[in-house]
Amino acid sequence: xxxxxxxxxxxRFDTLxxxxxxxxxxxxxxxxxxxxxxxxxxxxxxxxxxxxxxSLLGSRKSFKGKGLKLLLNTIDIFDPEIIVLGHVDIPTDxxxxxxxxxxxxxxxxxxxxxxxxxxxxxxxxxxxxIDVLFITSGGETLAKLKKSFPQIPKFCFFPNPxxxxxxxxxxxxxxxxxxxxxxxxxxxxxxxxTKRTNRSDFLTKTMRMTPNLNWFVAGCLNQPxxxxxxxYEIMGNTRFGINLSQFYPNSFHLYSSDRIARLIxxxxxxxxxxxxxxxxxxxxxxxxxxxxxxxxxxxxxxFKNNPSEAKQLAQKxxxxxxxxxxxxxxxxxxxxxxxxxxxxxxxxSDEVYT
Numbered sequence: 001x002x003x004x005x006x007x008x009x010x011x012r013f014d015t016l017x018x019x020x021x022x023x024x025x026x027x028x029x030x031x032x033x034x035x036x037x038x039x040x041x042x043x044x045x046x047x048x049x050x051x052x053x054x055s056l057l058g059s060r061k062s063f064k065g066k067g068l069k070l071l072l073n074t075i076d077i078f079d080p081e082i083i084v085l086g087h088v089d090i091p092t093d094x095x096x097x098x099x100x101x102x103x104x105x106x107x108x109x110x111x112x113x114x115x116x117x118x119x120x121x122x123x124x125x126x127x128x129x130i131d132v133l134f135i136t137s138g139g140e141t142l143a144k145l146k147k148s149f150p151q152i153p154k155f156c157f158f159p160n161p162x163x164x165x166x167x168x169x170x171x172x173x174x175x176x177x178x179x180x181x182x183x184x185x186x187x188x189x190x191x192x193x194t195k196r197t198n199r200s201d202f203l204t205k206t207m208r209m210t211p212n213l214n215w216f217v218a219g220c221l222n223q224p225x226x227x228x229x230x231x232y233e234i235m236g237n238t239r240f241g242i243n244l245s246q247f248y249p250n251s252f253h254l255y256s257s258d259r260i261a262r263l264i265x266x267x268x269x270x271x272x273x274x275x276x277x278x279x280x281x282x283x284x285x286x287x288x289x290x291x292x293x294x295x296x297x298x299x300x301x302x303f304k305n306n307p308s309e310a311k312q313l314a315q316k317x318x319x320x321x322x323x324x325x326x327x328x329x330x331x332x333x334x335x336x337x338x339x340x341x342x343x344x345x346x347x348x349s350d351e352v353y354t
Contacts, residue, residue: 002335003039008078010045010071011086024228027112027258028086030163034331035084043078045071047088068094075102082338085109085130092125099129106338108132112160112258114245115145127151132337134158138351139253139277146353156337157254157351159281160261163327167265169236172314178237180213180304182268183244184259185220199244202293209297213304232266239310240300241268250275254351264321269303269314271296280348282321288313 011028035042051067068091075083075098083098083105099107107130113119115137123133128151135142138157146155183203200221207215216234219225226234235241241263243256250256254277263270264282272278274289287303290296303310324347333346343349 001038001332002339002341005040005081005335006078007035007040007042007082007084008045008075008080009035009042009084009086010047010088010090011084012048012088013044013046025166025231025262027110027161030161030166030327031084031086031110031331033163033165034161034327034329035334037328038332038335040335043074043080045074047071047090064091072097080105082106082108082335084334087111087113089122090126095126095129106131108134108334108338110134110158110334112136114250114252114255115141120145120149123149123152132156132334134334134337136160136258137252137255138348141251141253141255141276142351142353153354154337155353157348158330158333159325159348160256160258161325161327161330162261162265162322164322167262167322169232169266170315170318171236171238171267172269172311172318173267174237177239178214179216179234180238181210181240181242181300182216182218182234182238183220183242184218184226184231184234185244185246186225199246202244203242205293206297206300209293210300210304213300235263235266235268238268239307239314240303241270242296243270243272245273245275249273253277254280256281261321261325264317267314267318269310270317271299282317282324288317 009028009032013026013028032042032044050070051064054066054070055064071094085107086109109123109130109132111119111133115135127149130152132154133149133152134156136158142155142157146152149155185199203217203221216238217223243260243263245255245257250273252275255275256272260270260272270288272289274291278289287299290299333343335341336343337352343352
């Protein structure tokens with residue numbers, strides 16, 4: 001077991017200097033927790049906020065010199081054995097300096113966004129300086145990406161993690177619910193109007209076919225986005241969760257929004273948009289995957305009328321997800337991959353491309 005490593009985790013951490021920190025269930029924090037639970041020292045570096053706080057304009061894109069100097073000083077003082085990058089855009093010259101000064105340090109990146117061209121462009125710039133890129137897509141999608149990034153030694157799939165300190169609700173244990181169904185998105189982040197329209201149309205059609213279900217919708221259909229404690233309050237009072245990504249249909253192999261971990265992990269019976277390889281993740285029964293609004297509406301209506309079966313299935317899926325995809329398990333996989341340990345114990349060990 002790889003442990004007792006000094007790990008510098010450079011990510012966003014949703015701290016946000018310009019507005020309150022509200023999303024304490026982000027993947028950044030769960031990954032740090034996973035490394036800690038594997039007996040490592042983790043130093044977090046809030047990259048975007050450090051740049052903003054040290055910029056004359058309060059911007060992470062302008063006057064970055066002081067913030068980047070702090071990053072290099074932190075690396076010199078902490079002397080990390082592993083550097084972990086999560087959704088940050090570090091300039092190529094800085095990455096080159098880090099690699100030149102620390103040839104023996106392991107450098108990995110993780111990414112939980114769908115691997116669209118804009119998302120992957122940052123790895124084109126820094127690919128020559130990293131050892132492994134972990135993303136939440138696999139199969140043919142990952143194999144094709146590896147061919148496009150020959151400078152990156154390893155491309156690896158990883159499942160969206162859960163952590164019992166974060167996904168702690170057991171929604172299936174309630175006897176009464178305020179809402180039957182919830183969908184929480186963030187349309188403001190979607191610059192593509194077509195994607196917003198497709199998702200809104202999908203939800204509207206489904207709601208029309210489920211008139212006896214009480215819906216809670218946020219961040220979509222002109223409803224405000226919710227975060228933090230309010231988000232948890234709603235999850236704890238809802239039977240069913242909808243995992244619908246911005247891509248409809250979703251053609252990325254094994255890819256799902258991290259919503260899948262949050263909803264299943266907190267004990268909601270979660271209905272997942274079909275995508276290639278869905279059943280490889282959790283052996284999902286056909287009862288909880290959907291292809292169309294009609295398909296989803298039919299299944300929601302069925303489980304509304306069969307609450308005992310809904311509770312049993314929600315509990316089964318939640319417990320299994322926590323067992324297979326805990327932050328501790330995922331981060332041990334990261335470490336084993338970085339140090340070329342045997343990966344056979346992981347159900348997704350065939351999703352490593354070199």
